Amino acid sequence: MKNIGVAIVALFALSCFSLFVGVKEIAISDWWQSPQNIDLFFISRIPRTLAVILTGASLAVSGAVMQMLARNSFVEPSSVGTAQSAALGILLVTLLYPGSPLIVKMIVASVTAMIGMAVFLAMISRLPVTSPLLVPLVGLIFSGIVEALTIFIAFQTEMLQFQGTWMSGEFSGILRGRYELLWLCGVLAILTYVVADQFTIIGMGKDASINLGLNYKQVVIVGLFILALSTSLVVVTVGMIPFVGLVVPNIARRLMGDNLRASLPWVAVLGALLVLMCDLIGRLVHFPYEIPVGTVLGVIGSFVFLYLLYARPAHAR
Amino acid sequence: MIEINGVSHNYGKSKILQNISLSIKESGITALIGPNGAGKSTLLSLMARLQPLQTGSIMFDGHSVSQTPTRELAKTLAILRQDNALSSRMSLRDLVGFGRYPHHKGRPTAKDHRAVEEALDYFDLQDMSGRFIDEVSGGQKQRALVAMAFCQETKYLLLDEPLNNLDMYYARSLMKRLREIADTGKRSFVIVLHDINYAGAYANEIIALKDGTLAIHGPPQDVLETNALQTLYSMKITVTQHQDQLVALHHL
Structure with missing residues (x-):
């Protein structure tokens, strides 16, 4: 716990750095002297940095909660069809009610995300507990099917290009007025921390939960609700971002174990750090052009995931 | 009865x-x-x-x-199950501490902490209380689970x-x-x-x-x-x- 201060300081330093990375060069020494620069800061740079931090923390916390609900450490909302279901919901609402406000899109996306997650949990409840690697595989197949369905519909309705913006997450379009929904993700993350013990107990299994007097179904539904909401918030505002929810909770688990009360602050800070780092890499590697953060994470995250798979198969939950 | x-x-x-x-x-x-x-x-x-x-x-x-x-x-009532599929990675102290959950609902008081320490002492787990459950032997894990049930008072x-x-x-x-x-x-x-x-x-x-x-x-x-x-x-x-x-x- 002591070192979380270090992680927060690192996150703060990286955030400050992020404010000065962009096409328009701003000198650190006198940025406040030009009103143009201040506008740029408040319209683009600060919103973008905040959006990255909120998204990273939210994705990582969602991953940790989902791993408790599924009792498997190789799942996250974007690898088991939850984010894909949210994207399908956005596509459907855009087709059926074009021009509906963002909040309507978000609600529909949450509903479809929740349905997708419920289908996934129902499927894995039939799998034998002795083969934990089947769970992420079923998730990948399911998310592939939902994604294929979405692409098919988008293709038939000539919405493919539009669909691409939800499928691949990136922050270049973030401006003041277009990211504020993400604050709700922050609220949901705090809410998760408040009931962290209940999710930890759910992760111990149904019998342990009942024994400790928990209303198992109710807590699972609350968890599904939080997950569906924060996943669709991220998909609606920045698009799908892979691997954060998978990699970060696994690293935190190694350090802190499964007690969410202790590990969630780490999960949130590390998630924000990882996404901020990848966003910066995406902005700098081909400067002044950008590589979407999802692409950078796909490359980095898949290596870390492979490492986690091979490093500790005996402890796969 | x-x-x-x-x-x-x-x-x-x-x-x-x-x-x-x-x-x-x-x-x-x-x-x-x-x-x-x-x-x-x-x-x-x-x-x-x-x-x-x-x-x-x-x-x-x-x-x-x-x-x-x-x-x-x-x-x-508290139960200790036989086929304990408990796979959470948790320190023994945290695990035993969750036995107190029905009493503190997530906000442990000094009384709860004391009960946990007593249970750890009583079942000879104090030395390894900081270790993770997946890092101890089957018998030590079993004792920790008994201690957890005991702690539920x-x-x-x-x-x-x-x-x-x-x-x-x-x-x-x-x-x-x-x-x-x-x-x-x-x-x-x-x-x-x-x-x-x-x-x-x-x-x-x-x-x-x-x-x-x-x-x-x-x-x-x-x-x-x-x-x-x-x-x-x-x-x-x-x-x-x-x-x-x-x-x-x-x-x-």
């Missing part, structure tokens, strides 16, 4: 329990014995409301397990084969401790035991199940008897006496 009334249970077509009715007295140790597949674990999990009752009723001090809110029952403790994974030293010391606690008169144990001699030596009463029916219910001397045991387990068992203790020679 635990009252079990007309409890039957089926999985599909196979009858696991058939019309079980019995009452278990307050305080003391009750051993639940019987051959594999007799329905002991099912009965225990029905008592602990881990599965819904199909027929009949189970009451703890007059509170029905199917009607009392589960968070209230968590302060009355419920009047009734249902333990499904608590001696699993324990060596002779810890098996005996656990039974002695349970006996000690039972003798204070504050808590009652219902324990599924496979070793009939432990049941004979430490229990006040023994309940024997066979093929889902109640075979014998009585004090140890009624059960540790050559004919009774031979019928129960369908094998040749000699019962002998060592000093004033009945001993079943089931391993010869």
